[in-house]
Amino acid sequence: MNRKTLILTLLMAVVPGMAMSASVYKWTDENGITHFGDRQPVGAKSETVNVRSGTLSGTTNRPSPQKQLDELQEQQQKEADREKETAVEAARRKQRAANCESAQANLKVIDSNARIRIEENGEMRYLSPEEIAEQREKLEKIAAENCETENP
Secondary structure (H helix, E strand, O other): OHHHHHHHHHHHHHHHHHHHHOOEEEEEOOOOOEEEEOOOOOOOOEEEEEOOOOEEEOOOOOOOHHHHHHHHHHHHHHHHHHHHHHHHHHHHHHHHHHHHHHHHHHHHHHHHOOOOEEEEOOEEEEOOHHHHHHHHHHHHHHHHHHHHHHOO
């Protein structure tokens, strides 16, 4: 009986030490799933895990999950800002196109009519030649500012 007790005691003392000395490997497969095992995988890069401390040997300095989340949120914010800028630019482009079209249509009206009538303070009156020339200059300036980008 003493012999069996002695063997059992030795086994209980030695087995945990042997289990702790075994290597544990950590790797990530092609689907992004992390695996742990006692054998090094074939065809995959693995890291040895120190079981007692829970740290990886040969660990590359990876950012913490919170830092990764912050970086992801920052990247998403930059992308949203870029999309917003693109939307603003599209709105500006549409407004410039509308201004160009309006200015060109008004220039055609000025060029085709000898007399232009406007309503002012509830009364209709004709523009003088000087006023027509002034309006033409304004419309030409608007057309020049808004139509130049349409003809690259």
